Amino acid sequence: MKLQPANAETVPSLRQETTSVVLAGVGGQGILLASEIVARAAMLAGLDVKTNEVHGMAQRGGSVVAQIRFGAEVFSPLLVRRTARVLGALERIEALRQFDLVAPDGLAVVSSEMIVPVTVSSGQASYPADAEARLRSAFPRLIYLDAVEIAEQLGNRRVANLVVLGAMAGELGLPDEGWQEAIRGSVKPRHVDVNLRAFAAGKEAS
Amino acid sequence: MKELLSGNEAIARGAYEAGVTVATGYPGTPSTEILETLARFKDDVYCEWSPNEKVAFEVAAGASLSGARAIVTMKHVGLNVAADPLMTLAYTGTVGGLVAVVADDPGMHSSQNEQDTRHFARFAKVPMLEPSDSREAKEMVALGLDVSEEFQTPVILRSSTRVSHSRSLVTLSGRAARQRPLGFEKNPARFVAVPQFARGMRVRLEERLARLSEAAARSPANRIERRGRRLGVVTSGIAYQYVREVYPEASVLKLGWVYPFPNALIREFAAAVDEILIVEELDDILEQHVLALGIPCQGKTVVPRIGELSPDVLLASRAKLDGKAVPAEARTASPAATGDLPGRPPVLCAGCPHRGIYHALNKCNVVVTGDIGCYSLGALPPLSRMDTLLCMGAGVTMAHGMDKAGEPRPVVGILGDSTFFHSGITGLLDIAYNRGASTIIVVDNRTTAMTGHQPHPGTGRTLMGDPSPRVSIEDIGRACGINNVATVDPYDLKNTVRVLKGAIASEEPWLVVSRAPCLLDVRQTLGPPLRVDEEVCRECGACLKLGCPALECDGGIPRVNPLLCAGCGLCNQVCPAGAFEVEKEVAS
Numbered sequence: 001m002k003l004q005p006a007n008a009e010t011v012p013s014l015r016q017e018t019t020s021v022v023l024a025g026v027g028g029q030g031i032l033l034a035s036e037i038v039a040r041a042a043m044l045a046g047l048d049v050k051t052n053e054v055h056g057m058a059q060r061g062g063s064v065v066a067q068i069r070f071g072a073e074v075f076s077p078l079l080v081r082r083t084a085r086v087l088g089a090l091e092r093i094e095a096l097r098q099f100d101l102v103a104p105d106g107l108a109v110v111s112s113e114m115i116v117p118v119t120v121s122s123g124q125a126s127y128p129a130d131a132e133a134r135l136r137s138a139f140p141r142l143i144y145l146d147a148v149e150i151a152e153q154l155g156n157r158r159v160a161n162l163v164v165l166g167a168m169a170g171e172l173g174l175p176d177e178g179w180q181e182a183i184r185g186s187v188k189p190r191h192v193d194v195n196l197r198a199f200a201a202g203k204e205a206s
Numbered sequence: 207m208k209e210l211l212s213g214n215e216a217i218a219r220g221a222y223e224a225g226v227t228v229a230t231g232y233p234g235t236p237s238t239e240i241l242e243t244l245a246r247f248k249d250d251v252y253c254e255w256s257p258n259e260k261v262a263f264e265v266a267a268g269a270s271l272s273g274a275r276a277i278v279t280m281k282h283v284g285l286n287v288a289a290d291p292l293m294t295l296a297y298t299g300t301v302g303g304l305v306a307v308v309a310d311d312p313g314m315h316s317s318q319n320e321q322d323t324r325h326f327a328r329f330a331k332v333p334m335l336e337p338s339d340s341r342e343a344k345e346m347v348a349l350g351l352d353v354s355e356e357f358q359t360p361v362i363l364r365s366s367t368r369v370s371h372s373r374s375l376v377t378l379s380g381r382a383a384r385q386r387p388l389g390f391e392k393n394p395a396r397f398v399a400v401p402q403f404a405r406g407m408r409v410r411l412e413e414r415l416a417r418l419s420e421a422a423a424r425s426p427a428n429r430i431e432r433r434g435r436r437l438g439v440v441t442s443g444i445a446y447q448y449v450r451e452v453y454p455e456a457s458v459l460k461l462g463w464v465y466p467f468p469n470a471l472i473r474e475f476a477a478a479v480d481e482i483l484i485v486e487e488l489d490d491i492l493e494q495h496v497l498a499l500g501i502p503c504q505g506k507t508v509v510p511r512i513g514e515l516s517p518d519v520l521l522a523s524r525a526k527l528d529g530k531a532v533p534a535e536a537r538t539a540s541p542a543a544t545g546d547l548p549g550r551p552p553v554l555c556a557g558c559p560h561r562g563i564y565h566a567l568n569k570c571n572v573v574v575t576g577d578i579g580c581y582s583l584g585a586l587p588p589l590s591r592m593d594t595l596l597c598m599g600a601g602v603t604m605a606h607g608m609d610k611a612g613e614p615r616p617v618v619g620i621l622g623d624s625t626f627f628h629s630g631i632t633g634l635l636d637i638a639y640n641r642g643a644s645t646i647i648v649v650d651n652r653t654t655a656m657t658g659h660q661p662h663p664g665t666g667r668t669l670m671g672d673p674s675p676r677v678s679i680e681d682i683g684r685a686c687g688i689n690n691v692a693t694v695d696p697y698d699l700k701n702t703v704r705v706l707k708g709a710i711a712s713e714e715p716w717l718v719v720s721r722a723p724c725l726l727d728v729r730q731t732l733g734p735p736l737r738v739d740e741e742v743c744r745e746c747g748a749c750l751k752l753g754c755p756a757l758e759c760d761g762g763i764p765r766v767n768p769l770l771c772a773g774c775g776l777c778n779q780v781c782p783a784g785a786f787e788v789e790k791e792v793a794s
Contacts, residue, residue, distance in 0.1 A: 026550065036210075039373055043210050050339070051210075051373040054315045060583065061755045062552035075450035077372035080517045099544045115767075116758035117550040122588040122750050125548035127760050138544065157769075 018071035019172065020079035024098045025090035026115050027061045030161035033186060034088065035066035037165060040182035041174045042070035052077040061118075063094055067101075086171045087139075088164045090147065091115050092131040099138045108139035109167040109206070111147035111160055143167050145205050151198055156191075159198035166202020211376045213369040216340035217307055218243035220347030221277045222251060224303075225382040228269035229253045230262035232628065233657035234281030235316035236370040237309035241279050241669065242660070248670045250381065255660050255669045258598070258628040259284035263291045263306065267360075270304040271397060273388045275351050279307040282323050283597065285362075287629070289326070292360065294399050296330045297407035299358035299414075302386065303351030309365040312487050312514035316367075318578065318595060320513070322488035323364050327465040331415050334362045334465040335427065338446040340374040342462060348382075349427060349463075355385070357414055357421075364464070366487065368444040368514065415466050423470035427462030430475050438479030440472070440492060440503075445485045445515050452520040456483075467495050476501045483508075483527065487515050554583050556756035557732055557772025559722035560649050562696035564591040565752060565780065566703045567618065570710055573608060577601030577621035577630075580656045580724075581649050584620075588753045592620065599629030605644040606637045616710045619646045623679065624654035624662045631682055637715045638687030645709040645716045646688075648679050649696070651724040659727045683717035690716040697722060697732070699779045725772050733773030735789045736766050742785040749777040749786075 021038055025031045035051050042049040053066035067079055081100050087108045089095030095110040102108060112132070119125045128134060135142055145167060147160035162183070169179055179199065187195045211219060217240045221229060229251050231241045245253040256262035259280040266278035280288060285308050292306065308326075311317040327334035335350050337343040343365065350361040395403050422428060434455045441449045442461040449458060459475040461468070476482055476496075484493040484505035493505035508523040509515070525532045554561050564584040567574055568591050576582060576592035577600060585592035594604055605619030621630050626648045637644055654660040661667050666676035683691045690712065694702045702720070709716035725731065735756075743763050750759055756770035757777060766777075768789055778786035 027552065036373075039210055043208070043375065048375065049210065049373075052368060053371060054367065060552035060555060060580070061550075063550040074374075075447040076517050077368060077374070077444075077447065078516045078518075080451070080521065093547050094550070096544045097547055116760055117548050118553045118588075118753050118755055119548045119550065121755075121757055121759040121764065122753055123747070124587060127548055128546070134544075 018069050018074055020084045021068040021168070021172065022079070022084045022087045022098050022101050023066045023068070023089070024087065024094040025064055025161075026094060027064050029064070029090045030158065031064045031066050031090065034161040034165050035068055037179070037182045037186045038068045038172075039070070040185055041178040042068070044178035044181055045174050047071060048074045050074045050077040063097060065098060086168045088168045090160060090164060092135065093128065096131065096134055096138060102139065105141065106139075107141045107143070107168070107171045108135070109143045109145070109164050110135055110139075111164055112144060113146075113148050113160070143206050147202070150201050150205065154194055154197050154201060156194050159195055162195045162198035163202040163205070166199040166204075167206035169199070169203055170206055207378050208375050209378055210373050211340045211344075212239065212371055212373045213337065213340050213343045213365055214239035214371070215243045216343040216376050217347055217363070217365065219376065219378065220344035222247045223344070223379050223381055224275065224348040224351050225384055226251055226275045226277050226351070227384075228266060228274050228276040229279070230256050230265045230276070231279035232256055232259045232262055232284055233654050233660045234284050234309070235657055236311060236367040237279050237281045237284075237307065237365070238657045238660065239370070240307060242658075245669050253669050255662060257663060259288040260290060263288035266304055266306075267291055267295050267300075270300040270302045272302070272390050273386050274302040275385065276302060277305045277307055277347065280309075281317065282308055282310045282321050283317065283319065284308070285323060285326055287598070292326065292330050292332070295360050296332045297399055297404055297411055298397050300354050300360055301358070301391075303354035304360045305347060305350040305354060305363050306360055307363045307365060309367070309370050310488070311367050313367065318597065320488060322491065323362065324465060324491045325489070327362050328491070331411050332360050332362060333357070333418050333422070333463065334364055335462060336364045336443040336464045337369055337462065338443050338460075339369065339372070340376045343369060344376050346427065346462065349425075353421070357418055359414060359418070364443070366444055366514075419466040419469055422463040422466055423468035425463045425468070428468050428471055429460050430471070430478070431458040431460060432478070433457045435478065436480050437483060438475055438481065439483050439485055440475065440496065441485040442492070443487060445487050448515055448517045448520045449485050451517045452524055461492075464492070467492070469499060472496060472499060472501065485509055485515070485520065485523075551586060552583060553586070553753060553755050554580065554589075555726060555772075556754055556770045557725045557774040559651055559696045559720065559724070560584060561589070561752055561754065562699055562702055562776055563620070563647060563649055563720050564589040565776065566696075566699060566706050567591045569703050570618070570706060571615060572710055573613060573615050573617045575601050575604040575608065575617060575619045577619075577625050579622035579625050580651075581620060581622055586753075588751045598625050599633055601625070602630045602633030602646050603636065605646065606633065606640070606642045609642050609644045610640075617644050618706075618710065619644055621646075621648060622655070623648060623650040623652065623664050624660075626679060627663050627677070631686065634683060634688060634717065635686045642715050643713055645706070645712075645718060647706075647718045647720055650679055650719050650721045651727070652721075653724050653727045655724045655727065659724065679719050680717070688715055688717045690714055691719070692716065693719045693721055695722060696720045697774055697776065699776065731772040733775065733788070735768040735771035735773055736775065736778060736786040737768070737789045738763060738765055739785050739787055742783050744783050744785070746782060748780045748782060752776055752780065
């Protein structure tokens with residue numbers, strides 16, 4: 001039996017009303033925490049939300065990617081390529097690696113940090129010297145910032161993830177109170193203040 | 207109250223709410239967080255990490271026969287280890303509800319194979335439930351326990367990486383009261399599977415399966431979503447979510463209770479649509495069954511059987527079925543900007559104690575039979591010093607097999623502490639008993655590191671945080687009959703090489719325990735970060751062969767990333783020029 005080709009009316013209209021977000025970095029940079037904060041902010045806005053991240057090897061210095069999708073009703077936790085509204089990346093080439101997921105008119109917020117992988121140090125590959133130029137050609141809407149530098153000025157380089165989140169926030173249209181509450185609910189009490197300041201600094205830099 | 211929970215957290219919550227009192231398992235991605243989450247309810251639920259999945263399954267079976275509600279958790283390959291008790295517990299049946307949560311890993315994100323656990327449901331003739339998000343994951347634990355008690359059968363709850371590690375919204379409830387009194391009721395015809403009783407159990411097993419198929423067809427876990435008549439999609443698990451994205455116009459038979467097949471419902475659905483497409487992740491189990499019912503359908507002709515599904519994969523399947531070009535969204539768009547990026551695979555951490563052992567093994571001309579854990583990463587360049595990986599425990603036994611086959615080179619087996627307790631001991635016993643000559647290295651980092659630092663019988667504490675006897679690997683080796691047992695500090699390269707060379711040259715079997723804690727687990731460094739004295743460095747590259755992520759080099763003189771460096775000093779031990787020195791100003 002062969003199924004008939006679909007006619008024009010039945011071609012799927014990919015669920016445009018769902019907002020997709022991608023976060024990328026290297027194990028240990030706080031991608032999973034950032035993912036949780038985005039998801040909570042969407043939940044607190046009364047939206048349906050799904051996230052996905054792959055664990056297991058994440059702590060061992062490998063590439064880490066998380067996806068967050070929110071809207072009225074979300075089915076798949078995985079997005080369709082070229083549909084992410086925002087990419088947040090904590091390392092240059094990890095941003096480039098996710099190029100494929102971002103919508104052509106999507107926003108990319110990329111921290112200029114460079115972490116040389118062992119494949120490069122051991123001579124199996126080379127780190128692109130023109131990463132910034134590549135980012136500018138790959139992402140027409142690019143916010144390129146030194147999130148680590150901004151985080152260090154706030155006294156804790158580990159909150160670079162929140163700096164990047166702050167710079168992404170404007171594009172996502174979620175209420176500010178939700179972000180604040182999501183941050184409070186996701187980090188340890190003694191780190192709430194510096195994380196809130198990092199988020200604010202990121203917003204300012206965007 | 208609504209909470210954002212991962213599938214694994216939701217399964218734990220479901221077990222708590224459904225009144226489970228005994229929960230067991232062995233860590234394995236993507237299943238590990240279930241028991242870790244459930245252990246937070248330790249006042250209500252007894253939780254344990256068992257030494258392996260077989261033990262865990264049998265402990266849960268015992269609890270069930272006493273009338274308790276129990277769950278046992280594992281990854282897909284763990285069920286291979288626990289297959290023995292599963293197959294016969296299906297015969298004897300359960301008393302208190304027993305749900306075996308098994309998490310598959312399509313795409314092999316963190317596994318050695320991508321076997322489809324649905325085969326086990328059919329093989330063991332037990333029911334299987336398959337949630338497609340966290341809400342269902344929570345609800346299906348309760349459903350599984352109810353089915354287990356009503357039909358006196360173990361139930362498998364099959365999760366997958368994308369269900370276990372996706373978060374979605376779940377409504378929380380309170381904990382149910384205990385369903386039945388505790389107390390084992392003697393009944394040899396039910397619980398003693400000797401042949402004379404097992405033959406009766408075998409007949410009842412088939413009768414039960416027929417009743418289960420009828421119940422599955424009536425269960426709200428299976429439902430028909432009526433939309434268009436032209437196409438009907440039969441699907442289950444996470445694939446259901448992808449179908450809703452890619453086939454918004456299609457009618458869907460959504461299966462949550464996937465085995466035994468709800469035949470009546472499948473026939474009803476088939477009668478209501480013109481064409482049927484089966485969308486299932488991995489094997490064509492459902493498709494073959496639908497075809498066997500005499501219902502024509504499409505399936506693996508367009509949906510891949512290898513790897514995990516995704517909306518992108520299904521868009522390509524849809525285009526193929528429709529005879530159209532694959533839409534742009536579903537095609538990889540890799541411009542020059544991203545085509546040549548260096549890979550970033552997971553690596554042994556900076557300061558990892560396993561690094562010293564692999565460096566030492568690279569000084570020996572041996573075959574290394576490896577095993578499953580963080581040390582598997584030693585198979586990758588630049589260390590490249592693990593030659594085989596099969597399954598838990600095979601690092602020991604395959605070494606013995608090569609040795610007995612007359613392998614020209616000496617053979618060294620390597621495995622971790624948790625893996626040793628899981629299935630290394632019987633292999634060691636075999637080597638001693640059958641007079642092998644292999645050298646077995648246990649890289650003892652005092653935790654189950656790869657899955658996120660779970661305790662085990664050697665750590666001196668339990669999952670619930672209680673102190674327990676700290677089992678000695680050396681003592682077990684001697685008790686097995688291994689007379690040559692040595693302990694080395696893997697950060698002392700010279701001595702480690704000396705001990706290994708002696709053991710490898712010996713005609714007798716050796717057990718070498720390389721002991722140093724996982725630094726991520728103890729959250730410590732070994733010293734201040736080092737730095738490279740650029741005046742002294744000869745750019746020979748010896749340090750880079752350690753594959754340490756703290757040593758960054760993009761040509762020229764390597765530099766130490768002070769934020770990653772754990773101060774282990776291995777780089778300075780291998781540097782012929784002694785170019786490494788302690789960083790004067792320690793970065794915060």
